[in-house]
Amino acid sequence: MSDTSHPAPAGTAAVAEGHAHVDHTQAYVKIWATLVVLLIISVAGPFLGIRWVTLITAFGIAVVKAYMVAKHFMHIDLERKWILYLVATMLALMAVMVGGVSPDVMQHHGRNWTNVAAQEVVEKGLKEAPAEHGEHGAAPAHGEKP
Amino acid sequence: MAAHRPIATTRSATGIPTGRLAVWWVIASEIVIFGGVLGSYLMHRLGHPEWEHQSVHTNTWIGAFNTLVLLTSSLFAVLAHNAAELKNGKKAANFLMLTCLGALTFMVVKGFEWTHEIQSGFTMQSNMFWSFYYTAAGLHGLHVLAGAIIMLFIAADARKNQELQRVEAIGIYWHFVDIVWVFLFPLLYIAK
Numbered sequence: 530m531s532d533t534s535h536p537a538p539a540g541t542a543a544v545a546e547g548h549a550h551v552d553h554t555q556a557y558v559k560i561w562a563t564l565v566v567l568l569i570i571s572v573a574g575p576f577l578g579i580r581w582v583t584l585i586t587a588f589g590i591a592v593v594k595a596y597m598v599a600k601h602f603m604h605i606d607l608e609r610k611w612i613l614y615l616v617a618t619m620l621a622l623m624a625v626m627v628g629g630v631s632p633d634v635m636q637h638h639g640r641n642w643t644n645v646a647a648q649e650v651v652e653k654g655l656k657e658a659p660a661e662h663g664e665h666g667a668a669p670a671h672g673e674k675p
Numbered sequence: 676m677a678a679h680r681p682i683a684t685t686r687s688a689t690g691i692p693t694g695r696l697a698v699w700w701v702i703a704s705e706i707v708i709f710g711g712v713l714g715s716y717l718m719h720r721l722g723h724p725e726w727e728h729q730s731v732h733t734n735t736w737i738g739a740f741n742t743l744v745l746l747t748s749s750l751f752a753v754l755a756h757n758a759a760e761l762k763n764g765k766k767a768a769n770f771l772m773l774t775c776l777g778a779l780t781f782m783v784v785k786g787f788e789w790t791h792e793i794q795s796g797f798t799m800q801s802n803m804f805w806s807f808y809y810t811a812a813g814l815h816g817l818h819v820l821a822g823a824i825i826m827l828f829i830a831a832d833a834r835k836n837q838e839l840q841r842v843e844a845i846g847i848y849w850h851f852v853d854i855v856w857v858f859l860f861p862l863l864y865i866a867k
Contacts, residue, residue, distance in 0.1 A: 550760040557757065561750040565743065572739045575865055587861035594746075595854045602753045602850045609690055612699050619703045623710030627718060634715075635722040647722070654725025654802070 560601045567594050698844045702851045705818075709855050712814065716807045716862060729804035731867045732797060737788050738864030741781050742856060745819075748777025749853040752846040755833075759843065764836035771830035771842065774849060778823035785816055808863055815859060818852045 567590050574586025599605045605613060637644040637651070689696060720726055755770030789809075799809045822845065829845050832838040 552761060553757050554754060557750060557753050561746060564746050568742055587865040591857050591861050594857045598749060598850050598854050602749055603847050615703050619706035622707060623714055626711060627714040631718045634718040651723055651725050658725065658728040
């Protein structure tokens with residue numbers, strides 16, 4: 530396969546059809562290097578102290594990294610389409626679970642109900658919060674709150 | 676009666692070799708397992724502002740180092756797959772052993788990290804944040820351990836140029852374990 534940005538998966542068409550396999554080592558190393566650069570950005574992001582930047586560099590980049598690993602290392606896009614549908618279905622089920630229970634979990638009171646236990650835990654936790662905190666008692670990390 | 680291979684190891688009724696298909700089904704079930712844990716963590720995290728006083732104690736640098744270790748081990752896994760495709764079983768086995776070394780490094784670092792955290796008083800019982808932390812990272816660690824053990828068996832066969840198709844199967848599993856950590860890292864170590 531000439532497209533070095535997306536090496537062919539092993540055990541698929543190349544071998545099955547008896548085609549000679551090409552060594553994709555360099556392409557894989559380039560993808561790994563990109564993943565490492567993205568990791569560095571995700572660690573550096575919170576140091577800016579801007580919440581939306583942290584959200585993008587942490588979670589946005591995590592999605593990009595996961596996509597790159599799934600595409601270039603797992604070769605999911607070259608699998609049969611229904612493998613993609615299978616994975617998408619599982620992700621959708623996860624979204625249904627989160628969407629279904631999140632109103633009850635994330636909020637501690639509603640129109641006709643109050644989660645007294647959760648409210649007490651939050652209040653107790655905030656009261657007990659130390660004046661200073663950091664990684665294992667070290668300096669405060671990144672200087673940002675969620 | 677002569678021993679014979681089970682037909683399921685080689686047949687391909689769906690257009691996908693059965694072994695690889697099985698790995699995808701495992702991953703499908705794992706998505707629901709880890710998705711449930713991570714989804715629950717996220718919802719609780721957003722509903723419990725007091726957790727920020729706990730999450731600040733996780734060490735970002737250790738998490739980042741372990742992310743680097745897993746990304747690198749994923750590279751070795753895909754290079755093993757590449758070598759298997761080139762019918763070079765010995766090279767594939769060597770790359771699988773390097774992947775296992777990554778798993779070992781990950782687990783050793785986790786061991787030191789957890790020891791320090793537990794000695795600092797952060798246990799599963801100390802706060803719900805830490806319950807999620809140890810459950811999610813522990814479940815992931817078990818998958819790392821299981822993957823490494825399976826990989827050792829596959830590497831032993833690959834070294835003899837046997838069952839090279841399994842190198843790809845364990846690689847797919849390993850990359851999934853890597854992806855789970857890619858999401859655990861920002862959730863547990865960066866969002867403070």
